Amino acid sequence: MTHARFVCCFLLIFPLFRLSAEIPLAAVSTDDARTMLIEAAQKYRGVPYRYGGMSRQGLDCSGLVYLSFRDSFKVEVPRRAEDLYHWTERLEKAAIQPGDLVFFQRDGHIFHVGIYIGDGWFFHSASDGPKTGVMYSRLNESFWSRSYAGAGRALP
Structure with missing residues (x-):
């Protein structure tokens, strides 16, 4: 999807949604939106990993992203x-x-997603390894750097 089409679709769809304070997303600055997303995700820190999980009892990686949005x-x-x-x-x-x-x-298949928080760190729900559950990891850690597929922008 080209950047112009993405922005056009984003602006057509997202103003229809409201924040809890009834402020249109379009009225929130990009920096504020990014901060809000990261803060929402970090509230799940320490939640155990559970495939298909969508609650504080257990989350998978896409469940964390879904609930954060x-x-x-x-x-x-x-x-x-x-x-x-x-x-x-x-x-x-x-x-x-x-x-x-x-x-x-x-x-060749996307199997994991996390939310980038800056300085090479991302936040995610890991299912395997020495630690599991919702945590911070570094993109340059051996496993993550080998399996890195790319990044995507969902916020303007």
């Missing part, structure tokens, strides 16, 4: 990591900003 903007986004990948605007790694989504692949 819902909690922040009352917006429903695609529920699967691969669908989120296709839904977002592609970004070069150097252009990633806090609040953008980062994606990871295995065997």
Whole structure:
């Protein structure tokens, strides 16, 4: 999707949704929207991993993204990591900003998503490894750097 088409679709769809204080998303600055998304996600820190999970009892990676958007903007986004990948605007790694989504692949398929928070860190719900559940990780960690598939922008 070209940037112009993405922005056009975004502006047509997102003003219909409201924040909890009844402020149109279009009225929120980009920086504020990014901060709101990250803060919403961080409220789930420490929640255990659960495949298909969508509650504080357990979350998977796309469930974390879904709930973060819902909690922040009352917006429903695609529920699967691969669908989120296709839904977002592609970004070069150097252009990633806090609040953008980062994606990871295995065997050519997107299997994981996280929310970039800045300085090489992202927030996600990990299902495997020495630690699992909702946590911070670095993009340059061996596993994540090997499986990095790209980044996508969902916010303006």
